[in-house]
Amino acid sequence: MFDLALALSYSLALVWLVGGCAYRVGIWLKARNSLPIPLTPAPRTRSGVVMRLCLELFAFRSLARADKTTWLASLLFHYGLLWLAIVHLRFVFTSLPTFLIPFIQYSGWATLCVIVGLSVLLLRRLLVDRVRYVSAPSDYLHLMLLISIAVSGALLKRVWPVNLFEVGEFLRGVFRVSWVPLPDHAGLVVHLLLVLVLLLVFPISKLLHGVGVIVSPTFNQRDRG
Amino acid sequence: MKESSVPAAQVVGRYRVIPIIQEQAMANISTAKATPAIQHEVGLPGALVADWHDKAISRLGTLLKERRGLQVFMDSCTKCGACTDKCHYFLGTGDPLNMPVARQDLLRSVYRRHFTFAGKWFPKLVGARELDKPMLEDWYRYFHQCSECRRCTVFCPKGIDTSEVTMAGRDILASIGIGQQYSQEIIAKVNRVGNNLGMKKPALIDVLDNLAEDISDDTGLAIRIPLDDASADMLIVTPSADFFAEPHVDGLIGMIKVLHVAGIRYTFSSQASEAANFALFTGQRDQMQGIAQRISTAAQALGVSRIVMGECGHAWRVAYSFMDTLVGGFDYLDPEHPRPEHICELTYELLKAGRIQLDPTRNDGKVVTFHDSCNVARGSGMGGIRRGQFIVPRALLKASVPEIIEMSSDATMQKTFCCGGGGGLLTDDLMELRIKGALPRAQALQAVVDSHGVTHLVAICAICKTQLSQVLPHHNLGDVQVTSLHELVGNAIIL
Numbered sequence: 168m169f170d171l172a173l174a175l176s177y178s179l180a181l182v183w184l185v186g187g188c189a190y191r192v193g194i195w196l197k198a199r200n201s202l203p204i205p206l207t208p209a210p211r212t213r214s215g216v217v218m219r220l221c222l223e224l225f226a227f228r229s230l231a232r233a234d235k236t237t238w239l240a241s242l243l244f245h246y247g248l249l250w251l252a253i254v255h256l257r258f259v260f261t262s263l264p265t266f267l268i269p270f271i272q273y274s275g276w277a278t279l280c281v282i283v284g285l286s287v288l289l290l291r292r293l294l295v296d297r298v299r300y301v302s303a304p305s306d307y308l309h310l311m312l313l314i315s316i317a318v319s320g321a322l323l324k325r326v327w328p329v330n331l332f333e334v335g336e337f338l339r340g341v342f343r344v345s346w347v348p349l350p351d352h353a354g355l356v357v358h359l360l361l362v363l364v365l366l367l368v369f370p371i372s373k374l375l376h377g378v379g380v381i382v383s384p385t386f387n388q389r390d391r392g
Numbered sequence: 393m394k395e396s397s398v399p400a401a402q403v404v405g406r407y408r409v410i411p412i413i414q415e416q417a418m419a420n421i422s423t424a425k426a427t428p429a430i431q432h433e434v435g436l437p438g439a440l441v442a443d444w445h446d447k448a449i450s451r452l453g454t455l456l457k458e459r460r461g462l463q464v465f466m467d468s469c470t471k472c473g474a475c476t477d478k479c480h481y482f483l484g485t486g487d488p489l490n491m492p493v494a495r496q497d498l499l500r501s502v503y504r505r506h507f508t509f510a511g512k513w514f515p516k517l518v519g520a521r522e523l524d525k526p527m528l529e530d531w532y533r534y535f536h537q538c539s540e541c542r543r544c545t546v547f548c549p550k551g552i553d554t555s556e557v558t559m560a561g562r563d564i565l566a567s568i569g570i571g572q573q574y575s576q577e578i579i580a581k582v583n584r585v586g587n588n589l590g591m592k593k594p595a596l597i598d599v600l601d602n603l604a605e606d607i608s609d610d611t612g613l614a615i616r617i618p619l620d621d622a623s624a625d626m627l628i629v630t631p632s633a634d635f636f637a638e639p640h641v642d643g644l645i646g647m648i649k650v651l652h653v654a655g656i657r658y659t660f661s662s663q664a665s666e667a668a669n670f671a672l673f674t675g676q677r678d679q680m681q682g683i684a685q686r687i688s689t690a691a692q693a694l695g696v697s698r699i700v701m702g703e704c705g706h707a708w709r710v711a712y713s714f715m716d717t718l719v720g721g722f723d724y725l726d727p728e729h730p731r732p733e734h735i736c737e738l739t740y741e742l743l744k745a746g747r748i749q750l751d752p753t754r755n756d757g758k759v760v761t762f763h764d765s766c767n768v769a770r771g772s773g774m775g776g777i778r779r780g781q782f783i784v785p786r787a788l789l790k791a792s793v794p795e796i797i798e799m800s801s802d803a804t805m806q807k808t809f810c811c812g813g814g815g816g817l818l819t820d821d822l823m824e825l826r827i828k829g830a831l832p833r834a835q836a837l838q839a840v841v842d843s844h845g846v847t848h849l850v851a852i853c854a855i856c857k858t859q860l861s862q863v864l865p866h867h868n869l870g871d872v873q874v875t876s877l878h879e880l881v882g883n884a885i886i887l
């Protein structure tokens with residue numbers, strides 16, 4: 168019964184995630200771009216703009232200008248997370264594809280990066296008076312949620328193992344909308360519940376900021392003079 | 393109780409350190425609100441309207457739909473804190489509401505309360521707030537402690553432009569009856585008379601004639617400064633401060649020498665006798681359109697084929713980035729010069745073409761440093777080349793003076809610090825803010841004064857020039873001459 172409820176919630180959460188993100192980005196794109204406000208010096212060509220966006224998206228260039236500690240912590244966290252997201256693709260396939268093997272091999276380091284990165288960000292939020300001043304409860308909670316997801320995941324992998332094939336069956340069921348029971352494992356349930364919260368919060372919070380970078384007119388407009 | 397005004401020549405600070413936040417440090421600093429008469433003149437309600445709350449929220453809703461940047465910025469901030477130590481007003485005052493993100497949050501918290509799911513249902517959790525009277529006061533105060541300089545944007549990983557937020561905030565405030573006296577009065581005057589000073593045509597003729605006489609006496613040349621001359625090819629639009637204020641007027645003299653030597657048929661216009669467009673600062677797009685249109689209309693009436701803007705930072709941003717959209721194109725201009733040009737672009741072009749010659753030895757003894765103005769550095773371009781807004785003025789300086797010293801790289805070019813008086817804050821009632829906000833610039837300047845004996849601080853913005861010459865003495869830098877770039881060009885030019 169609980170399995171079914173969780174599986175159903177996951178299916179609904181995925182719809183909510185995609186729909187919610189599309190809705191928010193839709194609001195952004197529907198807003199008129201009345202006057203050009205690129206932050207200059209801005210690229211003069213379209214390919215230059217693509218380059219600028221890539222630097223911001225993949226190297227966090229502006230953040231690097233601002234504060235090297237935050238920049239490093241953010242890079243560790245985001246790339247670790249990306250790595251782990253790729254590792255989780257294993258649950259999409261019934262048999263393990265070979266391209267995932269190196270990712271899985273180093274997933275421990277990726278988890279470490281995520282936890283260290285997030286901890287630095289959390290410490291900064293707690294300790295730097297300026298950042299503390301602008302933080303709302305949700306800002307701390309986002310970080311703590313992500314840390315607990317990473318920690319619970321690491322525990323599942325290293326301390327309290329779970330049958331990965333059965334987890335895969337469960338998740339594939341979620342995607343196919345034909346639900347199968349979960350392995351009987353309390354740690355797994357905790358991990359999945361935390362991720363569920365993340366999926367629910369994502370489209371209605373600042374977590375959508377990655378897309379915001381691309382849509383920001385200061386970054387994506389050309390210098391046309 | 394803290395002092396509300398800074399005594400003359402008090403040394404405010406020396407070293408660039410990040411202050412510990414000091415809540416309420418600038419809470420008693422508020423610029424005068426517009427009188428009912430001025431509000432009415434610019435088509436706004438004379439005093440706070442009865443249903444101000446609903447009007448404000450609905451105005452915010454409209455702006456969110458009209459300005460994509462604003463809409464995205466409201467959602468995409470992660471409170472990462474990268475911008476918190478980048479604003480000169482925070483560095484100079486320590487007031488946490490002068491941290492860019494905190495300034496945005498004044499608007500964002502209300503946005504969240506009224507326009508987001510999380511803010512409607514869990515306001516405490518996400519820091520959403522109702523727009524009440526105290527909040528309204530904070531809006532007014534702290535949206536008038538931002539010079540819309542966009543330095544914070546340079547460091548924001550989401551590209552969030554606090555100036556867009558400030559402009560939206562000021563627009564909303566003005567629309568419910570609380571505009572800023574200083575800026576709204578200027579907008580009223582420019583609409584009424586054609587320039588921010590309210591100088592009518594006869595006065596303008598007088599000023600230009602006197603100026604022509606001075607230059608003629610000085611140089612032995614027969615100089616005439618044309619006004620509303622329909623036979624001219626080029627319309628010159630300068631900030632009106634250039635007509636009389638020091639050190640601005642010496643820059644204007646330099647410009648006139650350049651135009652004279654190059655043999656250009658130029659004219660000033662009595663209708664468009666002002667480059668500045670304060671509606672950029674107040675966020676009122678309709679007013680900005682009208683003020684920009686005035687220049688375009690004058691240019692067409694005079695039948696010129698080129699428009700050249702004088703040394704004015706925000707006027708250049710409007711001309712370079714917005715005017716095209718605002719006035720609907722420039723098909724009447726020479727296809728070789730299809731947009732308004734900056735006087736530095738013109739002088740640079742003349743220099744490269746050999747139509748003017750500059751002799752740097754005529755500025756012997758001057759050690760100069762260049763203050764990049766925000767709106768030029770981060771809001772426009774120059775010369776049709778990447779980073780042209782940094783390259784072109786420096787090339788002109790290099791040709792005009794023997795020695796240029798750069799200030800530290802976190803205080804120049806794209807990362808330049810505001811003079812502390814931009815964005816509609818150049819008013820006496822904000823003097824304390826202006827002095828404190830100039831601190832980072834003063835520190836960068838002090839460093840090159842100490843290391844290289846810099847004697848002149850060069851700017852290409854009327855606001856920067858006025859502000860810096862007024863506040864540098866408070867930072868013990870009164871000996872440094874604030875100078876127009878074209879004054880040095882004018883000294884160096886071979887007549």
Ligand code: SF4
Pocket residue numbers: 468469470471472473474475476492493547548549550551552
């Ligand atoms: S740097 Fe940008 S994202 Fe970070 S707190 Fe400031 S405005 Fe928000």
Ligand code: SF4
Pocket residue numbers: 478479480481490491492495537538539540541542543544545554555558810
């Ligand atoms: S735009 Fe300039 S004045 Fe305004 S918050 Fe940003 S840095 Fe400060």
